[in-house]
Amino acid sequence: xxxxxxxxxxxxxxxxxxxxxxxxxxxxxxxxxxxxxxxxxxxxxxxxxxxxxxxxxxxxxxxxxxxxxxxxxxxxxxxxxxxxxxxxxxxxxxxxxxxxxxxxxxxxxxxxxxxxxxxxxxxxxxxxxxxxxxxxxxxxxxxxxxxxxxxxxxxxxxxxxxxxxxxxxxxxxxxxxxxxxxxxxxxxxxxxxxxxxxxxxxxxxxxxxxxxxxxxxxxxxxxxxxxxxxxxxxxxxxxxxxxxxxxxxxxxxxxxxxxxxxxxxxxxxxxxxxxxxxxxxxxxxxxxxxxxxxxxxxxxxxxxxxxxxxxxxxxxxxxxxxxxxxxxxxxxxxxxxxxxxxxxxxxxxxxxxxxxxxxxxxxxxxxxxxxxxxxxxxxxxxxxxxxxxxxxxxxxxxxxxxxxxxxxxxxxxxxxxxxxxxxxxxxxxxxxxxxxxxxxxxxxxxxxxxxxxxxxxxxxxxxxxxxxxxxxxxxxxxxxxxxxxxxxx
Numbered sequence: 001x002x003x004x005x006x007x008x009x010x011x012x013x014x015x016x017x018x019x020x021x022x023x024x025x026x027x028x029x030x031x032x033x034x035x036x037x038x039x040x041x042x043x044x045x046x047x048x049x050x051x052x053x054x055x056x057x058x059x060x061x062x063x064x065x066x067x068x069x070x071x072x073x074x075x076x077x078x079x080x081x082x083x084x085x086x087x088x089x090x091x092x093x094x095x096x097x098x099x100x101x102x103x104x105x106x107x108x109x110x111x112x113x114x115x116x117x118x119x120x121x122x123x124x125x126x127x128x129x130x131x132x133x134x135x136x137x138x139x140x141x142x143x144x145x146x147x148x149x150x151x152x153x154x155x156x157x158x159x160x161x162x163x164x165x166x167x168x169x170x171x172x173x174x175x176x177x178x179x180x181x182x183x184x185x186x187x188x189x190x191x192x193x194x195x196x197x198x199x200x201x202x203x204x205x206x207x208x209x210x211x212x213x214x215x216x217x218x219x220x221x222x223x224x225x226x227x228x229x230x231x232x233x234x235x236x237x238x239x240x241x242x243x244x245x246x247x248x249x250x251x252x253x254x255x256x257x258x259x260x261x262x263x264x265x266x267x268x269x270x271x272x273x274x275x276x277x278x279x280x281x282x283x284x285x286x287x288x289x290x291x292x293x294x295x296x297x298x299x300x301x302x303x304x305x306x307x308x309x310x311x312x313x314x315x316x317x318x319x320x321x322x323x324x325x326x327x328x329x330x331x332x333x334x335x336x337x338x339x340x341x342x343x344x345x346x347x348x349x350x351x352x353x354x355x356x357x358x359x360x361x362x363x364x365x366x367x368x369x370x371x372x373x374x375x376x377x378x379x380x381x382x383x384x385x386x387x388x389x390x391x392x393x394x395x396x397x398x399x400x401x402x403x404x405x406x407x408x409x410x411x412x413x414x415x416x417x418x419x420x421x422x423x424x425x426x427x428x429x430x431x432x433x434x435x436x437x438x439x440x441x442x443x444x445x446x447x448x449x450x451x452x453x454x455x456x457x458x459x460x461x462x463x464x465x466x467x468x469x470x471x472x473x474x475x476x477x478x479x480x481x482x483x484x485x486x487x488x489x
Contacts, residue, residue, distance in 0.1 A: 009114055010101040013121060014094055017130070021090055024131045026083035029430075034325075035133040036430035039085045042072035043433065046080070052225060056425065058438050062230065062237040063421055065222055067175035068135050085133055092141040093130035099141070100332045103148050104339065107155070107301050111346065115339035118271075122363050125267045125324075126331050136328040139177035143184050144332045146170040146211075147308075150188060151301065153207045154196070163207040167214025174219050177329070179243055184329070185211070187311040195304045241419045246321040251419060252412065255322040260313050263327050264334060270362035271338050277355065278341045302340045309333040385483040386431055389461065392479050392486055393435040396459060403431075403439045404448045404462040404469075413443045431461075445469060452489045461486050 004011065030036050037056070044055040051070050054061040075084035097120055104113035120126060129137045146169040153162035173181045192204050226234045256262075265272045312330045316322075345355065393401065409427035412418060426432075426441040439461075442448040449469060452460060459478075462469070462485055470487065479486040 007101070007105075010098060010117060013117055014098065017094060017097075017127070018090075021127075021131050025086040025090055026081075028082065028131070030082060030085065030133070030433065031430065032132050033425075033429060034135075035085070036433040037425055038068065038072075038133045038135060039080075040429065040433045041066075042069040042076060042085070043080055045069045046073060046076055052222070053230075057432055057441075059424075060230065061421075061424075062226070062234045063242050064135070064178050065175040065219075067172065068138060071138075071176075086131060089132060089134050089137050090130045092138045093127075096137070096141045096144055096332055099144050099148060100336060103144070103151070104336055107151055108299070108305075108336070108340065109343060111343050112336065112339045115342050116335045119268060119335040119338050120332075122271070122366075123267050123331065123335075125263075126328060129325075129328055134325070134328070135177055136325045139173050139181065140329045140332060142169050142173035142176065143181060143329055146173060147184075147188065147333075150207070150211065153210075154204070159203065159207050160210055163210035164214045167211035168218055170211065171215040171218030174215065175222060178238075180326075180329075183315045184312055185215070187308050187315055190311055191304055191308040195300055195307055237421055241421060245419060247319045250320045250322070251422070252415070257317060259322045260317055260327060263324055264313075264331075267327075268334070268338065269366060270359050271342075273359070273362075274338050274341045274345070278345060305333060306337050306340060309337045385481075386428070386434070388479055388481055389431070389484050389486055390434050393437055393459075398437075398457075398459050400438045400440055400458070401435070402442065402448065402451050402458050402460045403428075404442045404445065404460075404466060406463040407465050410443050410445075454489075457489065459486065459488055 030039055040056060041054040041061065045051055045066070048055060051073070052066060054064065054066055054069060071088060072085065075087050078084050097117065100116050100120070101113045104116050146166045149162050149166035149169060153159040153166060156162055170181060170185060173184075189208055192208070193201065196204060226238070309330060312333065316326055316330070342356075403426060405427045413423055423441075423443060426439065432439050440451075442451070445466070448460075448462070451458070452470070452473065452475065460475070464481070464483055464485060467485055470485070476488045477485060478488060
C-alpha cells in the first residue's frame with residue numbers, strides 16, 4: 001500500500017498510456033518505412049529459421065545486428081500481425097519511463113522523478129514511438145538501464161557485479177541498435193573522469209574495465225561470426241557504409257549542426273525554456289558562486305547526468321548524418337536534465353510556482369497548434385493506397401513481382417552521398433511485408449521496359465506517375481488506381 005502511495009504518479013501515467021496506446025498498436029496497419037523493414041526481418045527469421053543474420057527480399061542484410069528480430073520471435077509465437085510486431089515498443093517504452101522515474105527517485109529526488117515524468121508525458125514524439133516498430137525505443141531502454149547499473153556500481157560496494165551487469169546490458173543495446181551505442185559509452189567515460197572525485201578514479205577505472213569486458217563478451221561472438229561467414233561484404237556494409245560513411249556524409253537530407261537541439265527545443269517546449277531561465281539565474285548570481293561548493297550542494301550525480309547528456313548530444317552532432325529518431329535514445333537523459341534544472345530553480349527561488357503555472361499554460365497552448373508536433377503517429381493513408389494491389393497479389397500464383405520505384409525515389413539513386421544498401425529496400429517495403437512476394441526492384445526505366453518484352457509472363461507494378469511508360473504498350477492492366485498500376489505482359 002505504501003508503494004502505491006509513494007509512486008502513484010508513475011503508476012497512474014503508465015496505466016493511462018497502456019489504456020490509450022494498446023488498442024492503437026493493433027488497429028493501425030504498418031505504414032512507417034522502418035516498421036515494415038524490421039517486421040519483415042523478423043518474419044523472414046521465423047520462416048527461414050535463421051536467427052544470426054537479417055534477410056530482406058531473399059538476400060542477407062548486414063546493416064544491423066539481429067537481436068531485435070530474435071526478440072520479436074517471442075510475440076510472433078502468437079502470429080505475425082500488427083499487435084505482435086509492435087508490442088515490444090510499448091513494453092520497452094513504458095519500461096524506459098519507469099526506469100527514469102526510479103533512477104531519479106533513488107539517486108536524485110522525488111521532485112526530479114515527478115518532473116521528469118511530466119516532461120516525458122508532453123513529448124508526443126517520444127510517446128508516439130511506443131505504437132510503432134522502432135529499434136531506437138528498445139535501444140533507449142537498454143542504454144538507460146546500463147547507465148542505471150553503472151551509477152549503482154559507483155554507489156555500492158559490490159561494484160563488480162553492477163558494472164559487469166551494466167556491460168552486459170550495453171552489449172545487448174549494441175546487438176539491437178549497432179555500434180552507435182558506443183557514443184553513449186564514450187560519453188559515460190568522459191563524464192565520469194570530469195565530474196567524480198579524483199581520489200576514487202582507480203575504482204572508476206575498474207568499473208569501466210568491467211563494463212568493457214562484459215560488453216565484449218556479449219558482442220564479439222556475433223561480429224566474429226558475421227566477419228568469418230560473409231567477409232568483405234559484411235565489413236563494407238556494416239563498418240564502412242553504415243558507420244564511417246554516415247559519419248562523414250549527410251545521407252538523403254543535409255541537416256544543420258544544431259538540428260538535435262532544434263528537435264529537442266520544439267518537442268519539449270515550453271520546458272526547454274528552463275535551460276535559459278537557469279542560465280539567466282546562474283549568471284545573475286555568478287559573483288556569489290563558489291564552484292566547488294556548488295557542485296557538492298547540487299550533488300555530483302546531478303552534474304554527472306547533465307554533463308553526460310550534453311556530451312552525448314555533442315558526439316551525435318559531430319556525425320554528418322543527423323536523424324530525428326536518434327533523439328529517442330538520449331531523450332530520457334534530457335528529460336532528467338530539465339527536471340534537475342527545475343528542481344534547482346524551485347529550491348532557490350520563490351517564483352518557481354508561478355513559473356510552473358506559466359509552463360503548464362504554454363504546454364496547453366502548444367497542443368492547440370495544428371501540425372506543431374513531431375510524431376510517429378500512423379494513419380491508414382499509405383495502407384489504403386496499397387490495399388487493392390495487395391488483394392490482387394494475394395491471389396496470384398506468381399511469386400516474383402517486377403517493381404519500378406517511384407520517380408521521387410529514383411532521384412535518390414543519383415545522389416552523391418548515397419549508401420547502396422539504402423536502395424536495396426525500394427520505396428514501399430510494406431508491399432513486400434504484406435504481400436509475401438519477392439520484388440525485383442528497378443531504378444532504371446529502360447531496364448524495366450526491357451523486362452516487359454523479355455517474353456516471360458510476369459506481373460509488373462509501378463506508380464501512377466509512370467503510366468506514360470506503358471501507355472502504348474500491349475499489356476494487360478489488372479489494377480489501375482490513383483496510386484499504382486499493376487499489369488501483366
